[in-house]
Amino acid sequence: MVVFDKPHALADLPMHYCPGCTHGIIHRLVAECLDELGIEGQTIGIAPVGCSVLAYNYFNCDMIEAAHGRAPAIATGVKRADPDNHIVFTYQGDGDLASIGMAETVHAAARNENITVIFVNNAIYGMTGGQMAPTSLPGQVTQTSPYGRDTNHCGFPIKVCEMLSELDGPEYLERVAVNNVKNVKAAKKAIKKAFENQINKKGFSLIEVVSSCPTNWGMTPQKALEWVEEKMIPYYPLGVYKDRTAGIVKGADK
């Protein structure tokens, strides 16, 4: 009996991600959800600009590569092209979603656009080699904050789930992490719910996945996962920030 196999929705290709990168885990979780919900054949995924730019190769569903930050606007077009049949997800990093694409993110949420957003927050720009991200922590050393992020000079990180939970629009906002088995399982549950919401026409669901970047953080994969636990999660608390159907608003269960 097969107890562990590659999901059908995940392409049988070697991925380009660095050793210890958590994109592979998150890709797998998304693909498992497409399999389990039986929606691969009607799903269109939107890849971002950033480390996961090549995600369009890794999912077997139809894929679109977006301009930097524009995935929610493209997803809006794809969804509205056939609202009854298209299942649409975007897969975006923190620079893509919370910096250059912030307007597209906020307005898609405000419209309660019936799409699923997978938001990978690893507090750094990975593909361009480790620059300060909108979610880089205060004091965090990056290539463009070499003396540590000075909040007097360049401001504070953006807490996307908290910010979006203030809007009347979105259906579901949850922050999860993939730094240990327990959290990975919770992340899978949240991602699946985000797709189920779309199938049930409930509207905009965003899952923020607190993630690691060993290469650009300058850590071993193990150390990076510890840094997620010790530094990232305290700043970005996990939990449901909004679930309109369940009557939860603003992280009440965390």
Next chain:
Amino acid sequence: MADKVLMKGNEAIAEAAIIAGCRHYFGYPITPQTEIAAYMAKRMPKIGGCFLQAESEIAAINMVYGVASCGLRVMTSSSSPGISLKGEGLSYLAGADLPSLVVNVQRGGPGLGGIQPSQSDYFQATKGGAHGDFHMIVLAPASVQEMADLTVHGFDLADKYRMTSMILADGTMGQMMEPVSLDLNVKPMPEKPWATTGTKLERFHNITNSLSLVPEELEELNFKRYQRYAEIEKNEVMYEEYMMEDAEICIAAFGIASRVAKNAIVEARAQGIKVGLIRPITLWPFPKAPFLKATEKVHTFISVELSMGQMIEDVRLATECRRPVTLVNRAGGMIPSPEQILEAIKNAHKNGGAN
């Protein structure tokens, strides 16, 4: 023959798009083209279509990108400053070989400029409009009827060649009312096996993409795209010749400028001056052949523009600088008068091309 209705140019574009099968419109308010959005907002919900006011021009063009990727006819419209914002999306649409229709009802610039008519986005429209090697098919209507006709034609060409067609109108064309026949010639839409509408688990996944990290492959894509552009230059050029049979002076003008020029030509002819007009309808591809042929009889070309002189460069290239090309222009929202053009014609007649 079908009855004619009295419509604003902007409304004629919107109704023609619906007749062409466009059921998705995304836009952001900007003068002087907002009637298109208003018309779509009224009509689309009644015919099962989608009008959505986007949060920005950037979002609007990316919504267009999404629908185009699904193989449906889709459009956006704006005016000059908004088209600059759409530039990013226009480049990505070109890189991903997606068909779309984009309308620019031009106003004076640069910057926020003004809200009166202009043709000063000619360079932007005809030379690419954003980063990278690409072209859009650029159609320049000179009447409300052509606003409708060229909208339908623009959709057909966009689908045929998998690229963006741009209607390059101006504030005058958008705002003026004329009788228009909506008995329009819509061709059947070609099959789009590349569309991202879900694999149904029956085929390998389709990918809409403009990224190509291997330079040899990206080069090949560019060369292939330009082969398609060469086909368009060969097959899709449109222009009107007016009183050119015996013309010794040739005016080059498009859009509203061509209509003013025709008045000046009639007056000059009454005074015995042999002057005619070549009116490009496709600004890209530019009608090079009729201009080159005209150099056999014409001693002076006059480019009449609502800009600081942009099309004049294409006239010089098309005529291979065999004859002098002079400029009659107004800018910033002003329109050349028939008298201003007539004076230039008289000067050209006096000099006989010897300047």
